[in-house]
Amino acid sequence: MGRPVYLDCDTGIDDSLAIAYLMAHPDVDLVGVGTVFGNIDAHRAARNTLDLLALGGHGHVPVAIGAEKPLAGAWLGGPAHIHGGNGVGNVELPRGDREPLSDESAADLLVRLAHEHEGDLRVLAVGPLTNLARALDVETALPYLVESVVVMGGAARVPGNVTPVAEANIFNDPEAADRVLSAEWPLTLVPLDVTMEHMIEEADRESLLAADVPIPRALGQMLDVYYEFYVGTFGRRCAPLHDPLAAAITAGGATPLVAPTVQVVVDSTDGPGRGQTICDLRGERVGYPDQPTAHCRLVLSLDAPFGPHLVERLTSS
């Protein structure tokens, strides 16, 4: 039996890779999924999630719909040019036979699972942090109930992907991110600094398409749209592994190498830095001396290339 994991996501192509990775990992017991606006709306994200879970033999995992907009302000819709009009690269997944929970929000599901698996639950958030912020309001003891929190988001020393300094998950709800990153739980932040360095390539996509099980084939199809978008960033068809990398760190399948525990503050002003994760890396040349009140581990590099591990995991299961 694996370790209990709650996933919060906005499914999404790289979210789909993360879900597939979690289903394929023997040490993971995916006990619930909450969805949030971001790559796509939260309702569609739940449908995508249920369909992926069914396709991967995990139809039993409960899926709850969460926030459709940030704590403050409006959501302007998902980036169809990145994730396709349906969030999963315009691929038509076979419809699973389950529906989202009708009586429980994502925040409520997270709180319930934190109590049911007290001290053991690993929380993995790969979308805007609105559901986690709400869960902290519902259950103020949440930071002390969960085992750990891993968040894909932010950019420390590299450019953002929405503004020059802001990454999409944080930018989509800076007020929620501020709340989640300042809560007193052991949090690992997986920013663009590391996710942009671990890639999936065209040859990998061909391996996925050639697999004789449905999930990798569906992922290989989805990646077509995603790769097209990233030609503008990388100059070739490929994609960075944002969400699956955070999933692998949660599962223990990827090991951070440089990962200092430092002060991280979210810029929630309305200025040009809105949505930036401001990380205090001033001690970088002397081994990051202790910052006594810091509780955010910032992953800046891994001990091994992640792409090959991901593809092997997805195609061998």
Place this chain on the structure above:
Amino acid sequence: MGRPVYLDCDTGIDDSLAIAYLMAHPDVDLVGVGTVFGNIDAHRAARNTLDLLALGGHGHVPVAIGAEKPLAGAWLGGPAHIHGGNGVGNVELPRGDREPLSDESAADLLVRLAHEHEGDLRVLAVGPLTNLARALDVETALPYLVESVVVMGGAARVPGNVTPVAEANIFNDPEAADRVLSAEWPLTLVPLDVTMEHMIEEADRESLLAADVPIPRALGQMLDVYYEFYVGTFGRRCAPLHDPLAAAITAGGATPLVAPTVQVVVDSTDGPGRGQTICDLRGERVGYPDQPTAHCRLVLSLDAPFGPHLVERLTSS
């Protein structure tokens, strides 16, 4: 006859290195210096500057006192633990026999020199940008009168030195920096990204102390205090070459290697990003495609180590 250079500075140990470099460079005609609060107050910065100029046989160069505080808010005093109580590492320089201009501010001096050397004047600013911002108010055509502007300041992909994201010159007057960086002149920004990579070491300090002319000896003495401060940053006695590097780029003695022309915006909010230079480096992986309205060249690396060149220039003249 060298090229006319106006220097705006807050002298300052590394400002002193910059002044010495400019005096020693055959292609530079230092036609005026304005001073500003920052490393020390503007009055003391003028005294330090006059004494250095006299010691280096440049007593004829006019020095004008500029702003003693930023455009908005107050100045809290200079960092005596970095530059010493007098700005020049507590070294007592022989008093030069000139005084600052009594009838002209730094901003007025800059505007006058820009007219006198129309199309030729190189402006080098190595302190807070208050005087340059005021000069832009006095003479709105200033951006079209000068040959170029080089500013030491900001941090693009590396930590700040006052906050996790803000460098001191910009942080000391973000409103002025915003005005100067958005004016339509050809501006080269020399941020911590490059200045923190070019060092002066203990052996270099010994070379300066062993010189048989007074300026390098005085610089070698000043560096004692400066080196002590930087032990906390680098783990050894040494110093990064902030201001002299900007001086060398102005003089043509250092050549930028990676130096894209990109959008740069100064965060002048009261949030955690105040004083940050937000640089749009999102095109870094595909050779920085044109950003049509950008006019700020951001120096990220040089084509050669600068420390040895600086020390040779200072000790051979």
